[in-house]
Amino acid sequence: MSHGKNERSFVRLTKSQRIQHVILFVSTGLLIITGFMLMGERWVIEMFGSAGNEIFYWRGIIHRVAGVSVTLVCLYHLGYIVLQEEGRSWIKDMLPRMSDATHASQNVSYMLGFRETRPKMERFTYMEKIEYFSVYFGMFIVIVTGIMMWTEEYWPKFWLDIADAFHLGEATLAALAIIIGHIFSVHYNPHVYPMNKAFIDGKISESMMKEEHGLWYERELERLAAEEAEATSEGNRNNA
Amino acid sequence: MTNSYSENDLRMKTKHTTRSIAVALCLSIAFLMLLIPTSALAVDDENCLMCHKYAGLGRYAKNEEQKAIKRIFYVNEELFRASFHGKLRCKSCHSGVEEIPHTDVKQVDCATNCHLNDPSTGRDFSHKAIVDDLKKSAHGADGAKTPDLIKDLPTCKDCHTNKPYQLSVDKEVESMRFIQVCLECHESEAWTNRFYKHMFYRAHTRRSSKQVVALCSQCHADKEKMDRHGIGVVVGFKDTFHAKAILYGDEDVANCLSCHAPYQMGFSPHRILSHADSSSPIHPDNKLENCRQAGCHADAQEAFASKGRAHPSNVIIERVDEDGVVISQEEQKFQAWVINMIELFYKILIVAVVGGLGFHRLADLYATHRERKIALRAAKLGRHPS
Secondary structure, eight states: OOOOTTSOEEESSOHHHHHHHHHHHHHHHHHHHHHHTTSOOHHHHHTTGGGHHHHHHHHHHHHHHHHHHHHHHHHHHHHHHHHOHHHHHHHHHHSOOHHHHHHHHHHHHHHTTSSSSOOOOOSSOHHHHHHHHHHHHHHHHHHHHHHHHHTGGGSOHHHHHHHHHHHHHHHHHHHHHIIIIIIIIIIISTTTTTOOTHHHHOEEEHHHHHHHOHHHHHHHHHHHHHHHHHHHHHHHHHHO | OTTOOOHHHHHHHHHHHHHHHHHHHHHHHHHHHHHSOHHHHHHOTTOTHHHHTOTTOEEEEEOTTSOEEEEEOOOOHHHHHTBTTTTSOHHHHSTTOOSSSOOOOOOOOTTSEEEEEOTTTSSEEESHHHHHHHHHSTTSGGGOSSGGGGGGSOOHHHHOOOOBOOOOHHHHHHHHHHHHHHTTTOOOHHHHHHHHHHHHHHHSOSSOHHHHHHHHHHHHTOHHHHHHHTOOOOOSGGGSHHHHHHHHTOSSSOOHHHHHSOGGGTOOGGGOOOTTSTTSTTSTTTHHHHHTOTTSOTTOOHHHHHSSOSSOOSSOOOEEOTTSOEEOOHHHHHHHHHHHHHHHHHHHHHHHHHHHHHHHHHHHHHHHHHHHHHHHHHHHHHHSOO
16 A cells, blocks of 8 residues: 555546646635625624625626636536547546446445455546536536526526525535535545645556556556557567 | 911901902803803703703603603703704704693604795795605505504604714715815805705715615514514515625615615605505516616516515415405415425435435545554564564
8 A cells, every 4th residue: 555656657637637627626616605605694794894895796706707617617528528539438437337336335335344355446436426427417507597597687586596596505515515525535535635636647656546446457457558569569560 | 376377367368268269260150151162052042951951861751561761851962963953943843842841742743844944945844745755655654554553653763863964084074175165155164064964965875775674674574563564574685695795785786775665766765665556666567667777687577577576585474464364375385385395405415415425434434444453463463473
């Protein structure tokens, strides 16, 4: 379980994926802060004092700008998983399979001490798949209701009340899921504390890859060996 | 007896001292009289302040609910003169005060003529027109169903407190510059000052939106009082976007009066009408125009103003009519139910997701803890092979 510096590493996130992730988390962070500023109780809001009006103005602007950027990055991602090779491989590995259910039950029984070893998992573990598709579900709801509330003049007031209830409910769910699910797994997880640097450099160490994504690791090794063999045979052919 | 005074000497000395004290007293009284502003003496020609200037003047009395209250009759002259009504004589409003002690005091009626000349008409000034408007409005006695409910209704004084004209320091400096210009033609500085402040106060809203909401809430958030009148208590406003913006200090969003007494539609706080009145700005037929007021939702479409409530509430508000029959509000009930269902859905989802994630996270920590123990034991065994 050593994480030596000279260790071999693999590509976990490509540059495009890292940029999409940065836009997603910066915007989402801003959206959560500026959104929940509307839910503050009287005494919380009154703490802003005379600066309140100015803060309220910028709150609205920031929420809209962040909302637009998160929508654009989501749309880009949809194009990315269809049109680009890299994206197609991403979504192919991300699609839920029967093996995910097996892995989930095996991993839970390991964690609780009923099993000797963790199951070997694929490029994306069942937890990562759940997190990823939760974003689809959540984004669909907040984007649709957000656009409705932005164009409020064209909707019946009661529909806007429904949109508001969904927007708030989904935002609360997402904020809690991000904090408890995602932040804990990539920051407070003892394996990676204080943080999993993959979102910055895109790399995963060989040992971690072996431990957490055993099946993918084996697949990658096979692929590398095949590539190498091809390169050598090609080299031989060229030499001949 | 070298150092002693004779009896006569002593008498002479005492007489002398008494005289000097008397002279000093007279002089200081004269001096003190100089300090009293002559204007005050001139205006209080009814001599009410002879008694009412004493801060202790007051008595215990019983209010309508037979509760003992303290009534203060003290008038701070300086504050009164600086107030909106500072130019009026006491008896202009407190009519019938002729006997001492006052047993013939009538309740102040704001509809009386107050013997001030209204420069716009040349006639005596009076608030009568506004008082009549108020009587006809939703807040007026004319609309009260039973006489005992009249005492719940707001009176002039509930909103109008005859405040002193007080400007913030920067506004005061600004107004001084402005008044300098006026004084180029107008001679009386006191009159110019008052006239300027009269206009200035009306050019600016006197209550912030936050204060307006607080004022209306005094009654409209009181369920018991609203039940007595068969009106739905307002519970949903505080959760609206408008209410939150107001808390932040935004004066551009709608407060109660913006929709219930819009000046743009020819209403005023004195002419608020029930939603059932077909000319009311919140009557279904007029809602769209109300939302479309300049500076608000100018692009509002029919649907925006017709389906749903401006301040919806998850609490189902039961309204009771005069005969004690519950007025069913099927639409409101249905809408509250839908919103409650969405909230319930998310509550369940949040508990499930947070619970699931939390369980997974804790189980993972437990596994890591076990792994560490095993690794430690292995390391120990490796170091000390037995």
